Amino acid sequence: MNMFMELCLAALLAVAAENVIFTGGIGFSRVLRAARKPKTIALYSCFVGLFSLASALTACYLGPVLLSNSTLLFMRPAVYAFCAALAYLLVAFVLKTFLPKIYGKVGAILSPAAINCIVLSMPYMQRSFAMRPHEAAGFAIGTGVAFFLAALVLSEALARYRNEYMPKAFRGLPSVLIYVGILSMVFVGVTGGRLFG
Amino acid sequence: MKAKTEQTRPSGRSTLRETRTVFTNGLFFKNPVLIGALGLYPVVAAGYNLRMAVELSILLFLITLPTGLVCCFLGGLIPNWLRPGAVLAVNAVFYLPAAWCLNQLFPGSLHSLGIYAGLTICNSMLLSRCNDYAPYHLARAVLADVFGCMIGYSLVLCGFACLREFLQRGSVWNSNTGTYIAADKGTALPFFGFILLGFAAAFTKWADNRRDKKAERRVPRG
Secondary structure, X not given: OHHHHXXXXXXXXXXXXXXXXXXXXXXXXXXXXXXXXXXXXXXXXHHHHHHHHHHHHHHHXXXXXXXXXXXXXXXXXXXXXXXXXXXXXXXXXXXXXXXHHHHHHHHHHHHHHHOXXXXXXXXXXXXXXXXXXXXXXXXXXXXXXXXXXXXXHHHHHHHHOOOOOOOHHHOOHHHHHHHHXXXXXXXXXXXXXXXXX | OOOOOOOOOOOHHHHHHHHHHXXXXXXXXXXXXXXXXXXXXXXXXXXXXXXXXXXXXXXXHHHHHHHHHHHHHHHHHOOOOOHHHHHHHHHHXXXXXXXXXXXXXXXXXXXXXXXXXXXXXXXXXHHHHHHHHHHHOOHHHHHHHHHHHHHHHHHHHHHHHHHHHHHHHOEEOOEEOOOOOOOOHHHHOHHHHHHHHHHHHHHHHHHHHHHHHHHHHHOOOO
């Protein structure tokens, strides 16, 4: 029960105070692209959560080995990237070979969900907060939820930021960026500072 | 596999014009950050001082150039579903010499960049250029695109970093400018980066609209 509560708290942390997207400024390009297709947001976020989970758990078991000497430490980002590439290839291969119908539906969102900064930031988050495996799992799931909420908010906003009363130069992306800046400011109000360094 | 999109034997002058167009598009009119909203995290979160911005730009360039060329020559041979994974793996391979070079140029830079150095491997601008553009274009166009996008990206990154550093410290890269604006440390936080980026994107859009209007006026009527 205690472990489950810690998992939930880590998930809550990822959605609220330590939100990678708004507080850390990471993965916004992907969120924006996900928001442009509201019908696939839920599925996209599920995959982001799934691949983040894989990344965080990989870091839990591989992290201590990579920190053992300076050469491995230097290679750490490349190793995590390889792991992410491998995870994507494995899932894509399994879906393509055994579940081609499902692959046909999710193929387009699979690679952006697997290969992005949010997924690759998980090992660093796990290390910064010294999370145990179940906490890292909670944080990864929470990051998937945070991605979903951010994409949902932006999909609603995108439709409104094309209205004709707005100056032409600010329509679309510029106003979305300013809007996200204000949202990010709210998160700073909660956390009181930056997420990394 | 899609065919490479340039004509087989274009004339020298038209080739030069096409290459210049690809370059200027990446540089300004289709700037990857201001128009494409690609690779935003270094600009909003990491680029809050000029030194970090320059380090990130160099690291990104050192990865993008070889990866772009590899994807240009070999990308077409890889099936579409495999390519994103392959591109990430190639990025990871080229990250190692790029990071080593950066650390030689700026000792201690990898440590100071922290997470942002590692995340360069999956920068969405880098991935989109190498996954979606390079495999379908000739090496000349890929080089023009890489240089145009990288210079455009670096200008935005370094320009914002200068402004943010100046507002925060009154100095840029340890050289005091003699004036000091008492801004809060908030200028180094991602929200300020997003807001700045919003205004810069609006300016680019305004310039783009003006260019379109001028081009329309040049077309003879009737």
